[in-house]
Amino acid sequence: MASDSSYASPSSDEEEESAGQKPTVDVNINSIDTSLDAIENQLSSIALNAPIDDGTVSSTDYHEEPVSEIDDGSLRESVSERRRNSIGESSSSRGSGLWRNNLEVGVELEPEGDGSPSSPSSSGYAGERGSSSSAASASDTDVIREIRENGSSMGDDGVVPLDPAQAQWIRGKRHADEDDGSISWRKRKKHFFILSHSGKPIYSRYGDEHKLAGFSATLQAIISFVENGGDRVKLVRAGKHQVVFLVKGPIYLVCISCTEEPYESLRGQLELLYGQMILILTRSVDKCFEKNPKFDMTPLLGGTDAVFSSLIHSFSRNPATFLHAYTCLPLAYTTRQAAGAILQDVADTGVLFAILMCKDKVVSLVGLQKASLHPDDMLLLANFVMSSESFRTSESFSPICLPRYNPMAFLYAYVHYLDVDTYLTLLTTSSQAFFHLKECRIQIEAVLKKSNVLNEVERSLSDGGMRIEDLPVDPSANFGSLFHLNQRKIATNGTVTGVGGPAGLWHFIYRSIYLDQYVSSEFASPINHPHQQKRLYRAYQRLYASMHDKGVGPHKTQFRRDDNYVLLCWVTQDFELYAAFDPLADKGVAIRICNRVCQWVKDVENEIFLLGATPFSW
Amino acid sequence: MGLSSAATTTTPSDLLKFCIFDLRRGQHEGEELEKILFFFPADLPFPAQLSVIGLSEGLITFTRIFSPEAACEVIEADMHSHVFFEAEPDIWMVMVVAKSKETEAIWRIEALRSVLKEIHSLFVMFHGSIRVLLDKEPGGGLTRSHLFTFIMDYLTDFLTGNKFTLPNFRDSLKERGTVQMLTVGREAAIEVQSLVGVLDSCMANTLGYSVILFQDLLVSTTLTPDDTTNLFSYGTLRLTPRILSSGGTSTWSYLRKGNVPSQAELASRSANTLSALDGFRDPSSDNYRIVRPLQHGKWSKGKDGFLVTDIWGVEVGNLVPTTPTLWLQQTEHKMYLCVYQHKSLTIILLIPVTSMLNGEEGISMLKQQLLENASAKIFKVEEKLAKGWGGENAYHVKGYRYLLVDGDRNISRASPPGKVTTLAKESLLALNKVREDFDLEKNRGNVDAVNHEKDLEICIRAKNNAWVIARSTRGKQLYILLEKANETLLYASEAVEKFSDRYCNGAFSLD
Incomplete structure (x- = not known):
């Protein structure tokens, strides 16, 4: 399985950020083989469930009974299972299931969203076998066993042979055993929290969200206390620590840091974190809170821990996060022209954006007439793709939202890795476009290979x-x-x-x-x-x-x-x-x-x- | 009710809230009011007061989770800044100020904190620590009465019209809590030295201290730096000739705005302050004798050249005012305060109470001695200093607007206020930001304890083409604004280098 060498050293970096505490290396689930029909069901449910189940699922506390809800949603897989599954997969499954039912009313879906059961899915692609994952937490041992039974790429004992590059980058939640009572947790240099306006935890960089419910309520109390006084809290400073608050409608974001970064930078990071969440869910999620202030969002983001932690990781390693600009892979002018030309051909067939990237660097990118892509959107999209293991092993078709482009609506992203580091992303407004985009990709890939662009890209990367x-x-x-x-x-x-x-x-x-x-x-x-x-x-x-x-x-x-x-x-x-x-x-x-x-x-x-x-x- | 109501009708309580509370008090439900030692505006309903204190207390507790060694220092909200200062263990001062671009209410947090620090230092100098007062009378009435009168008297200095004018970005070239020195020539220095000797001998074996001021500038001190700073602050607030002669006309001072209100206004304010106290007093505390060292218009110059005041009361029987006393910060010794003034020269003598066995009588003898032995010397020194002094703009350096702070010695020197007013608002705002940057660096250094003072240099060419230059080295900081300088960085650097060589003994020169 492809390792992401751009994250080659995070474990040592984590040490730096975690006040000298060695991160515990959890059992790393290398590959979870998911059944074809599961994916199929999830994807078709994007199209199916939405209009059908509209309004049938009450938004109150449905998360407490996920299984039954899911059955209603005609999914064989349970939510909890799905959550432990691959990010890429859950990114597609996100579109399915219950929350989507709730969301759907508000989401300005493309008309194609009402499509037929035979709606395209990545399961049509032979190579999807490894559609895989990572986000399993160490405590989910029974799941691991289940997975092992299905899985093909695991060692006999169920323990993943530690591939050095993999071992260093433990995806997903780290230090899940900690909570606000742990000294080690308190000493972490940089915390990020997302919570709802009712104080329910949505995401925490360190520690288990559920154990942090009390802490989360405290953060909420601080924000609303100041709000009740007719003001809005931005920053609390104490010694080397800064607590930075960002309120986005019903979503509260908080960073607690002793990294000496300026307030403006930390606030910008919270904005990106929010953007990343919107990329996964769209702002229609606000409507769930309008209906039910106590709405629990965690199931919606299940399995996306790795996306957030990878983004947070990039805050101190990728200048794009504060420059609000993107960077290109250095290439001879003619090489980039060649790549641009084939992308342009594709864009002319109704693709909104065609982006060819190598790691976090752009090889070429083309947009439909007048459509422009904000560098922050590119950053968030690239992070989403690179941090989701499943994109690497199979072509994928996933609903995503570009917060700067249109925070209210989903686009659909066709993602395919052309080699270890180079991936093509085709964005469209149509949920039906999978096969078309697949065609496009095949065409692009052929041209790129023929014109030697991919070799040039590889060489530039190493040079x-x-x-x-x-x-x-x-x-x-x-x-x-x-x-x-x-x-x-x-x-x-x-x-x-x-x-x-x-x-x-x-x-x-x-x-x-x-x-x-x-x-x-x-x-x-x-x-x-x-x-x-x-x-x-x-x-x-x-x-x-x-x-x-x-x-x-x-x-x-x-x-x-x-x-x-x-x-x-x-x-x-x-x-x-x-x-x-x-x-x-x-x-x-x-x-x-x-x-x-x-x-x-x-x-x-x-x-x-x-x-x-x-x-x-x- | 009293001052507070007068103030709140014209200045909504939103503009400034100021409280002092003790975390050790009022821990039980229903006793929360016990925590409050001071609140401005006093007529703010108790629930609103408790809400301010509740938030502060909450955040102190919250921030200690992550930062046990340094709890909450500031809350920045969209419309207000809450500035925290833990004056004594568990005794917190919190100031909540409204931000506003229109009214130029753009603050530097450290500048506001230095107001809190000054209030506390001066309070302790006259009344001893808050904790000791609380221990003396656990009911808290004594402490509340003292804090209320003291702080209200202090705050009147910030009143312009009906509004509080706290130090804002326009004061970026000032440093509260530092002493401004008079530069004296060699000859004058020798004279001053010999005067200090004479003063010492006047105090004989009492182990007293002397502080000499010329106008609003320090000439000499035998006190520790902290005590010097406090006494200097008090001197420039209430004792110097400028203050005593003020009909509000002479406005010259590096730090103090010359907005001393008229006598009539002061009198009414004093009355109001006291009546406002009623809300705080519990019936049993009516008999507190409250000394108000910061009360305006209470010092005057006597015929013999000594300053007199009845702030500390009048001796029963002979109507002679009681000699003021204060506490030294480090030694916690109680000292008599004697002030002698000749023209621009103010001489402050501190004599340990314990060494004056015969009290007031001893003080009169000492005064007599001073008049007999030191007068001639004092006259001579005054004359010399007056001759050598360049006036208000003595420390102006053409083309530069600057502030030089020596943190180790607690000394600062700056461009005269009259010259600073010529600067563009944008330049001062940019400087304000750079100073905030430096403040943060400094605080980090303090938390670290190691690597205490980092060397740091920042040169910024601002949007309006002004150069904002800040340097910090070995405990010293230099801030310079150049508005009419050439556009190149090298030119600006050279200008700073020249300044450093000439006025800072090369402390900020790199080569």
């Missing part, structure tokens, strides 16, 4: 992008292309570890305002370790927040020197540059180097950015 040590020192030199250099380097060294840039330059991020894209240099010495990288990103975050202060910003220039770095930032109408230097770097020289970086980026912009090839004009 990396801009290396600070390649920064042209001669100001008059035009760099031309990134690729000659990288090839040369590999030829001579065989390895590609950076050694640091001129004049103490350690790293930079360049964000193009018009393109909504950014490019960041590869990490080089001395920012080699993930801890150092995380620290640098947090320093950038602080710089970003300070430059874009709501009251007085945006500022034009900032120079900041502390014990760790010299940071320089420019914000102009066209671009923003963030650069990190050795703390002893000379100011004058650093400024010169920044000018060179800008020139360099401009020289190679058609290889690092996706330029004008799409009808993306916003």
Whole structure:
């Protein structure tokens, strides 16, 4: 099974975040084989249940009797079983079952949603056998046994042979045994909570939501106490800790952190967390709370723990989370053009968005006329796809919502991995479009293979992008292309570890305002370790927040020197540059180097950015 | 009722709420009111008061779950900031201020906290710690009466018209709780030194202390830094010539706004304050003799040059005012307070009560001694300092607007207020933000204890092209605003370097 190497080191990072406590490695369920008909039923129920069961399920406390409700919903599988099943699968099953019944009234579903029982499902695809998962919690031993009986990829003893890459990234809930009484829980550096306005826990990064009901009620009490006084609480500060609140209708989000990130960053992270939830459920979920304030949302999000924890994980590792821009995989201009052309062909057949990505980097993306995709939506979508194991092993067709595009309606995402890291996402408004999209994918895949794009993508991934040590020192030199250099380097060294840039330059991020894209240099010495990288990103975050202060910003220039770095930032109408230097770097020289970086980026912009090839004009 | 009702009719209680409560009191249901030691506005209905305290208490408890070593410091809501200060163990001061862009109510939390700290330090200086007062009279009436009069007297300084004007972003180039020094030439310094010697000898073997002020600036002190700061605060609030002669005309001071109300206003306010107290008093506490050291217009200069006040009462029989007393912070010694003033020079003497066996009589003897032995010296020093002093704008540096804070010595120096008013609002807002940034860094350093003062440098070119520069090194901070500077970062850096070399002995120079 494919391992996600972009998360190669989280377990050690977790240690850092968890105040020195070693995460317990739970039994990792590698693969849960789900039966074909289960998926079929779930998917068809998307189409079937909605109109039929509309109104038949009362919204009160149905979660307490999930099984019977499900039977009503003509599903053979029980909710609890489904919850333990794959995320990808539950992402499709989300559309089914009870909550959907409740939701349906409010959801502006596409007319196709009323379709026939023969509605397409991924089960039509032969390769879906591994449609799999991960979100099983350690305590669900009986489930594991059940799964093992069905499963094909498990070891005999039911214990998954620990694949090193897998073992490091324990998906889903971690430290589920903790609650607010545990010292270890209290010492976690960064908590995230989602709760309902009645105080019911919906999600907690650490610990079992059900055990945190009391704590959740306390958070709710704080928010509503201030609300009753005619105000709205935003932040509580205590020593190194910040408690950040975000109220989104009936959904409350809270972050408790001692990571020294600025309030604005933490708030932005809560916004993304909310967006991720909307991506899974749409804002129609608000209507459930209108009907029943005590509505319990946890079953709706069952099995999506990994999606949230992966997003939270990316907050300190992916600059897209605070830059609100996306980044592209560096590619020769013609290669990206070729990819764009075939995506465009597909888009012309009624696909809303066609996105080809490699990990969290865009290879190419095309949208239907006038449709534009917000970088935050791309981030959330990519996170959803990458953190759901099932997408890797089978083609999938899943309802998703793009919160910035339309928070009220579902779109349908056809997702297929073309190789280990590269995946194609086709978005449509039609729930019936599976077979069409499958056709599209086959066509795209063929062209990409033929035109060698996938090989180029793979090579770019291993070669990396801009290396600070390649920064042209001669100001008059035009760099031309990134690729000659990288090839040369590999030829001579065989390895590609950076050694640091001129004049103490350690790293930079360049964000193009018009393109909504950014490019960041590869990490080089001395920012080699993930801890150092995380620290640098947090320093950038602080710089970003300070430059874009709501009251007085945006500022034009900032120079900041502390014990760790010299940071320089420019914000102009066209671009923003963030650069990190050795703390002893000379100011004058650093400024010169920044000018060179800008020139360099401009020289190679058609290889690092996706330029004008799409009808993306916003 | 009294001041509070007068205040609330014109300023809704929403603009400022201020309370002090004791977490050790009122733990049982129905006794919650016991917790409240002070509440402003006093006429706010009890349920509303308890709601403010309830939220505060709730969040103190809540934040301790995660941060046991430092509980809640601030709550930021859309419309209000709640600023917390644990003045003494389990005794909390919480100030709730309304935010408003229109009324320029944009606060820096640490600046507001420094008001709370100042109130508490001054209170303790005159009345001893709140806990000791509570222990003395567990009913709490004594403590409440003292806190109420004291804080209401203090708050009148922030009243402009009917509105409280708390320090906002326009005060970004000021640092409350620090002392401003007079720079003296070598010759004058020697004279001052010798005066301090003479004062010492006047106090002979009593182990007293002296503090010398020129205008609103400190010239010399033999007290510890903390006590100096407190006494300096009190001096500039109530004792300096500017205050004593104020018809509200002279407005010069680094920290204090010159909005001293008229005598008539003060008198009515005093009356109101006391009547407002009625709501708090339990019947048995009617007989408290409350000393009001911050009461306005109560100090005056006597014929012999010593300042007199009847705040501390009048000796029965001979109508001689009782000599004021106060407590030193560290040693907790009770001291007599004697103030002598000659023109711009104010000399404050503190004499241990325990060493004055014959009380008031001893004080008069000491005063006599001072007049006989030190007068000539005092005159001479005053003359020298007056000659060397450059006036209100003495510390103005052309082209710069600055604040220099020496945290270790509790000293600050800043551009004169008159010059700061020329700055654009945007520049000051940007500076306010940078100062918040620095405050956070500093607090983190304090929590860590290790790595106490980080070296930090920030240069920002703001939207309006002003340069906002902040540097922190070895316990010192320098904030500079340059509005008419060249656009390059190097130019701005050089300007700071020059300033540092010239006025800070190169403390902020990098090379």
